[in-house]
Amino acid sequence: MDINVVNALTYEDFVKLFGNVVEKCPLIPAAIWSHRPFKDLADIEAHIRKFIHSLPDSGKEGVLRCHPxxxxxxxxxxxxxxxxxxxxxxxxxxxxxxxxxxxxxxxxxxxxxxxxxxxxxxxxxxxxxxxxxxxxxxxxxxxAVEEVTTLCSLRLRNIVLSDIQTKL
Ligand SMILES: NC(=O)N[C@H]1NC(=O)NC1=O
Incomplete structure (x- = not known):
């Protein structure tokens, strides 16, 4: 999936596609959408990592609690x-x-x-x-928080590096 395709997504489609890259936290892709245009996949990951690290401890714990x-x-x-x-x-x-x-x-x-x-x-x-x-x-x-960002990177790669955009 080309980064230009990602950058052209409406926020609705962006959240539909990336909504679960952090388990049950669609708020995170919804928040970083406003940083488009992204340079590449690494840039998306960096924005997600930065967003999670900017959360107060209660927010970071909330992200962890969304994991089964x-x-x-x-x-x-x-x-x-x-x-x-x-x-x-x-x-x-x-x-x-x-x-x-x-x-x-x-x-x-x-x-x-x-x-x-x-x-x-x-x-x-x-x-x-x-x-x-x-x-x-x-x-x-x-x-724990470092693991969430590792998990997220692999999920993102699955979506962006495969051409299967079944969620859209
Ligand atoms: N508890 C926990 O680590 N859950 C997560 N780990 C993983 O790889 N997928 C999950 O849902």
Whole structure:
């Protein structure tokens, strides 16, 4: 998808196309649309990153709270967004055995109790073992917002670098 096509989108179409590059946060693409024309994909990513980092802590936490747990209730109920479903299945979250499910449930619960928002990690860049290890480690030392921007970059690339504009 050419950057000129992106720059020509109305805000309605821009939000339709990029509305879930940050999970359940269409406000973010709606906000950065006003920075057109974008130079390239990296420029869009930079604006999204800048917007998220400019939020007060409560806003950053809100963005994190829009993310479903990994191997959590939404996955079990089949109510994940398409993007999240793909990411979670790529990391093996859809095929956990009962011991692994229990371990994820327990770690996710501890994490939410400690921080007040869910554990967020880019599932496409991490294996099942990595996720469990990092979830245990980050219970001590958090770097959640950085993961949102990594997730967002991969989702954006999926849309812009493929020519399939099914959302428009
Ligand atoms: N909790 C969490 O990390 N969820 C996200 N991670 C990911 O790759 N997709 C998601 O929905």
């Amino acid at each position: 747990d990994l191997a959590g209730l939404d996955l079990q109920r089949g109510t994940l967004t398409r993007e999240s479903q793909e990411e979670q299945s790529q990391a093996g979250m859809t095929t956990l055995d009962s011991a692994e499910s229990l371990q994820m449930y327990s770690l996710n619960t501890d994490y939410k109790e400690r921080f007040g928002f869910p554990f967020v990690i880019c599932a496409r860049l991490n294996s099942k073992a990595d996720i469990v290890r990092q979830l245990s480690e980050r219970l001590k030392n958090d770097r």
